[in-house]
Amino acid sequence: MTAHEWAKILRVGEGFQLSEVDPRSTPGYSGVKADGKRDLQVGLDELNELQERLFAESRVGVAQDSVLLILQAMDSAGKGGIVRHVVGGVDPQGVALTAFKAPTEEERRHDFLWRIERRLPEPGFIGVFDRSHYEDVLIGRVRSLASAEEIERRYDAINAFEAEVAAAGTRIVKVMLHISPEEQKARLMERLERPDKHWKYNPGDVDERMLWDQYMAAYQTVFERTSTAQAPWHVVPADHKWFARLAVQELLLDALQQIDPQWPAADFDVEAEKKRLAAS
């Protein structure tokens, strides 16, 4: 299966229903865990070469492309593992990671997209958003942090914003990691059982968990309103961590393959420089 086929299978298209996606499934992939881990390692080499070409093109100014991976999920769905095991395989010099928390007082004084715009990747970079502006239409809606009219306005504002970002040369890859409430319970319980994981546990996680159905409904609306041609959503079943990591790597590979960056030609006289260097 090519990276492009992965992307097509996982993409949220017309008529998509989140409730029909099984978080334990591995769509399009017939391998088991050991295969998935091996394929993740295999993909890393290509990911690294494509990333370096992308970076190289931007350094010498021949292209302005970048990639933006947006990760959204319920707590413990594995965003951190994606950052660690997929993004972490890439040269840190070409990655710009932002973990968005609850907005600060200063951020709340601005439009919800203000803090997002400031963290867009520069040309040549793979930007990664751990949470994003989608929080403002997810927890924002479920917890009624904004009025229904304001939430409505935000979907359109997001689409306009992302269309601009895409037109400026950023390939946007939006991913929802989809876990089951049963799997979440097991993962949160593990955090409670291991003293070295206590710091990752927050009693508020259980409060959010009680609102599972409301969150799923909010995600469904997000998909219907903001899965666009220039910035489509992908739903990645995430009960199997190995599958989710492989799938997100494939989505990154697809984005980079579409850009198809090339090693830039030298903008200096190579033979003359060899002589000058030899004489130095």
Added chain:
Amino acid sequence: MTAHEWAKILRVGEGFQLSEVDPRSTPGYSGVKADGKRDLQVGLDELNELQERLFAESRVGVAQDSVLLILQAMDSAGKGGIVRHVVGGVDPQGVALTAFKAPTEEERRHDFLWRIERRLPEPGFIGVFDRSHYEDVLIGRVRSLASAEEIERRYDAINAFEAEVAAAGTRIVKVMLHISPEEQKARLMERLERPDKHWKYNPGDVDERMLWDQYMAAYQTVFERTSTAQAPWHVVPADHKWFARLAVQELLLDALQQIDPQWPAADFDVEAEKKRLAAS
């Protein structure tokens, strides 16, 4: 050899002379390349656990410590390889990397430390500076980008600044990667010979290379003026990439071992949360 012993051996102390350091040497280490690569892998697990503990402490607010690794070197000495192979082994969620380029117009309108201060690591993070404020007393001096009086002022300003940063809880690890001009020539020649490396070559690199002795003199003065108790310099022989990577990993390990971060205790009732989660 413990990480602390590595740090002591590589530290710039009283009477240090850069000219006496052999860039091909592997001070204190009797292993060869294969040993160095293995030891780098072995050290990674400890580095990751210490980094995660540091991060955990900051998340729950029990400590404000951070680490700042400052990398300086002549072109092609291997800063990028350190970032890729040492820093790249650490969870990206706990790393904040900044590559400082020639200052922008906006940056030049401020004091030279302005842009540096804005990129200091937050509590819990390992900050990495690929080049730094030391450029302002290295190329700044060699290329006479500032007056001799201004360069003099900067050494004191740097010491005052770093003392403040250290007092606020940041352990500063300053590293000069020391290569020989012969090794640099070989590395630059390789960039010229490989089309996939052309983008890394800059004709200006040869111009800087012609000023080698002036740069070494500028480094010597930097060491004499700014290797302080709270922010010592370390000179890492770097003709052997494997040695430089292992040495910098050990310096990071030493900094983290000195902080000695611990898994934070839960600030909630673990048994009560288990019941609440089980019932959810």
